[in-house]
Amino acid sequence: MFKKFSAMMLALVLLLSFSVSAHAEGKPVSIWLDGQQIEFGQEAPYIEQGTTLVPVQPMFEKLGYEVSWDEERTTVTGTKEDLSVSFHTDSAAAVVNGQEIGLLVPPALKGDTLYVPVRFISELAHYKVTWDHENYAVQLVLKEGSKGFLWKTESKGNTVYLLGSIHIANIDMYPLDKKITDAFKASDYLTVEVDLSDENLAFEEMLEEIGTFQDGTTLKDHVSADTYEQLGDILEGLGLERTTYDAYKPWVVASTLESVTLLIEGYDAQIGIDMYFMSHAKQMGLPIISLETADFQLELLDSLYEKEQEQMLVQSMDSFMGGAGEEFEKLIEMWITGDDAALTSFIEESAVDEAGYKAMLVDRNIGMADKIAEYLNGEQGETYFVVVGAAHMLGDDGIVPLLEKKGFTVERQ
DSSP states (O other), X not given: OHHHHHHHHOOOOOOOOOBOOOOOTTOOOEEXXXXXXXXXXXXXXXXXXXXEEEEHHHHHHHTTXXXXXXXXXXXXXXXXXXXXEEEETTOSEEEETTEEEEOSSOOEEETTEEEEEHHHHHHHTTEEEXXXXXXXXXXXXXXXXXXXXXXXXXXXXXXXXXXXXXXXXXXXXXXXXXXXXXXXXXXXXXXXXXOOTTOHHHXXXXXXXXXXXXXXXXXXXXXXXXXXXXXXXXXXHTTXXXXXXXXXXXXXXXXXXXXXXXXXXXXXXXGSXXXXXXXXXXXXXXXXXXSSOHHHHHHHHHTSOHHHHHHHHHXXXXXXXXXXXXXHHHHHHHHHHTOHHHHHHHHHHHTTSHHHHIIIIIHHHHHXXXXXXXXXXXXXXXXXXXXXXXXXXXXXXXXHHHHHHTTOOEEEO
């Protein structure tokens, strides 16, 4: 239970260049987009160090990017909806939405043509990339949008869309289903559990105050000797001192270690569903409302008994040693397919620990449902796009059934 929810509550995946086996000397490689071969004329694709490179401008255009060239900076940029990708002729990295990302094979300038890795720009544009060795071809197929968990309810001229999210994600979750993006575009407000985007410093200060021991004791005094010893071994393996987290309470260390594990395995809170919509809301100037506060969430974790906190830490260490990838792959697949039955089972499994389930879900769901009911009973006729963890949505104590008990009709989208 705590392993799942520590990851669900807290945290761009690096896209690997498309690698293939060594190719026959001089054998041409073709690029196929949704079943149609792309003709490049004299600017033919080629393979370098196991990576297929393509001329950037025509490839950008075929993928639906708008292309611009900065001659002074010798930089080519492709933009598509909310995505911006730039390549500099003298750089081994790309810049994606302002973030520099290294490439296994750097862009190559041949004459006046800049070549870039086809997998890199294709996956950013939400295409699935596969290698057909028999035909020596790269196949690009546009991925379907993730269905997610979306509900809609209306009352007194007000509309609320409820989206159950996964806070830590990977690039496979994108693009999103059009129903989700259309609902967001139609909304007057974005509502999230807590908006930390402009409060990083304040959050760090709160975490330092709430999440550290203030009585002169250290972590070693609050967990078993075996747990402390195992944590020390893990920290040493990461190149850190065994005492690095001595000042922090077990729940803080558990959450931190869980985040490190997921980052290592390619999962990132920065591309989670919540952050996706908060980023877009800020670009659009859409107001963001928080259902909870950062100190409330921190104090909630801090209120767990020491035994429960140590259990969180032990499970986080087990995940680090054994890998959390398989479990999160199931969560992401559940979200991509919009599998309500799988979500309900996930929530029911969490209910085994009654105390933790009540603190982490039941009590919080009641407060969230009450605030959402206020939106529906308002007099302004407004539309709200509410994004909270998927685990809050279903089950006997979920937000959806709580709203139905209040008399609202909630429809799955």
